[in-house]
Amino acid sequence: MVEREPTEIREHYVLTSADYEKGLKEGKLLGLRCKECKQITCPPMIVCQRCGSKELEKTELSGEGELMTFTVIRIPPEGYEAPYIVCLVKTKEDPWIIGRLDYDTEKMSQKMLGKKVRVKGVYAHVDKYSGGEHVCPVFEISQ
Ligand SMILES: [Zn+2]
Incomplete structure (x- = not known):
């Protein structure tokens, strides 16, 4: 088809x-x-x-932005490995985008909000929900 x-x-x-x-x-x-x-x-x-x-x-x-909010996933959807951090980033250019944050999940706290972040790579994973590969940016703390 x-x-x-x-x-x-x-x-x-x-x-x-x-x-x-x-x-x-x-x-x-x-x-x-x-x-x-x-x-x-x-x-x-x-x-x-x-x-x-x-x-x-x-x-x-630019790939640069600010950490606006996040959540730590400890019980993942089927086929994913936990823990991991899902974050919402306000880019320098304005749009807010969702990605993953590469950081120690045990050290995450609300004190991290507002930290400068930048894109460091990509997370790509084939799952049974997305109808194909799920791809999202991976951020790292840059300050
Ligand atoms: Zn317009």
């Missing part, structure tokens, strides 16, 4: 999820810059996350 997106949608994708994941594997955090309001959208969406414009161009983010 060939899955196809409607042409109207495909025309507006300048950065697909597949492109985004490929970028992560190559050490790049890719996003979209709105030609109208200059907002950066990441991970990729079909429209600007601020103004809804479809006039987007591909851009590369």
Whole structure:
């Protein structure tokens, strides 16, 4: 079976999820810059996350940001190994993105909030829930 997106949608994708994941594997955090309001959208969406414009161009983010919140997963979904840290990072360019934080889970506390972080790599894992490979950025503390 060939899955196809409607042409109207495909025309507006300048950065697909597949492109985004490929970028992560190559050490790049890719996003979209709105030609109208200059907002950066990441991970990729079909429209600007601020103004809804479809006039987007591909851009590369610095990979730097701030730890906004996190949770330590001790009982993982089936097929995953625990413990690990899921974090929400506010990138320097503004978008908030989810990833993993490479840090000692026993030493995590609320005192870590606000720490500077940067992308250090990628986590890629095939599970039975995502319909394929699950890929996300891995951050490290940079300050
Ligand atoms: Zn916009």
